Amino acid sequence: GADIRVWPDAGELSEIDFAICWKQPEGLFSRLPGLKAVTSLGAGVDGILKDPDLPRDLPVGRLAGPRLASNMAAYVTAMTTLHWRDFPGFMKDQAARRWNQWAPEHPPVVGLMGMGEMARMTASALEALDTPVHGWNRSGKGPDTVTMHSGDRGLVEMAATVDVLVCLLPLTDQTRGIIHAGLLAAMKPGACLINTGRGEHLVEADLLSALDAGRPRRAILDVFSTEPLPESHPFWQHPRILITPHCASITLTEEAARLALESWRRVQAGKPPLGQVEPDRGY
Secondary structure (H helix, E strand, O other): OOOOOOOOOOOOHHHOOEEEEOOOOOOOHHHOOOOOEEEEOOOOOHHHHOOOOOOOOOOEEEOOOHHHHHHHHHHHHHHHHHHHOOHHHHHHHHHOOOOOOOOOOOOOOEEEEOOOHHHHHHHHHHHOOOOOEEEEOOOOOOOOOOEEEOHHHHHHHHHHHOOEEEEOOOOOOOOOOOEOHHHHHHOOOOOEEEEOOOHHHEOHHHHHHHHHHOOOOEEEEOOOOOOOOOOOOOOOOOOOEEEOOOOOOOOOHHHHHHHHHHHHHHHHOOOOOOOOOOOOOOO
């Protein structure tokens, strides 16, 4: 029963009261005077919130279902295991036909920057492997099983403690550039950085310098300031950077459709959209 229109074949724009967006065209919101709410097609809302035409009082939601969170947990767990068990080393041994039997004695300590739905699911997955988990957010509050930190000092302390540092933060004015030279210098020499938040969380030049200095030992990057990553970018050929093309957790069609319909029905009933965000906080 929903009247669904796909941009740009949207008909009379004044009739549209709910918009589902990802990288929306410039000036779109100023052309939709009847909007009751807008929702992001995925978990990130920075592209909507930074739009200068977004009405300040318009409710903003996001479509972040359980499958999105479990896929992220699977990615982070896989990449943590790759580093912990040093699978790149085994690949080199195979290429050299070298039999080098080796296994770590202890699980890694993992630090999660952010403690939202994806981070909580990730923490649960890691804990199933008896992996100690630390977490960092603004409030310092999280699951009882996670050792929590907060504040600038708390983030540096966590980075110095863990073997794997994972960024799962939303992108806000406060988190932009949060992975910088100072934080990287605090990491252990053998540690690994995993960024699945946003490319803008990372100061790219600082990471290159930090890897040259041996802190961290390895970086696994799924998100970048410019996507697709330009062919000339130094990350491509760096021996201690593993790149994946922003696929750690992708919005799934069926789950997104179900959530979008539910969110639309809520808005038609005078309720806020699913996953309503606080624009002042950025998430």
